Amino acid sequence: MIHDASSSLHLLGSSHQVADLAARERISLPPEAIDDFYLGLEGLPGLHECLILNTCNRTEIYGASGTNFAPESLHDYLSDFRKIEPEFLRRHSYLRSGEKVVKHLFEVASGIDSQMVGETEILGQVKKAYEDALKRKVSGKVLNQLFQKGFQAAKWARTNTGISKGQVNLGNVLCDLARRIFGRVSTCRLLVVGAGEVAE
Known part of the structure; x- marks a missing residue:
């Protein structure tokens, strides 16, 4: 378990599970916009840590907060930043908190949540997103622990199950x-x- 900190974890995401390609393209963050998006995230009241995972199949914003944080502010911020109608974003995204964030990251990192179950590219993308957050100094104790455990879960899944056997x-x-x-x-x-x- 991620200490007792899982209650302060939040996730806003959109992926192939809830959005078609056209919707994902509207929601995704262009590489040149990541810096500005991080700046805005850092300004959200009560959000202490953040990390962006942005791939061709998913855009996910992970956060760790204090008790005064409103998770819906992630939704409002992304909707405003990408100039997307709030209802469109709600239909094509998921908002999770607490242990559901832990479970989701473990599934993503291990390839369980991928379009091609067991593919290994996603783990490298998650690691790259984590390294980027570390360089930006926006990931702290809670997200660091979450992502380290996520990497361990992915390694365990690949070593102890048949998830990555065959063409993935x-x-x-x-x-x-x-x-x-x-x-x-x-x-x-x-x-x-x-x-x-x-x-x-």
């Missing part, structure tokens, strides 16, 4: 599928539409 990378899965359909892909003419990592 979208690019590899697509290549295998192409081989099954076409045989030798080196003799085929294929068109890949997109500019992301999978297309490479």
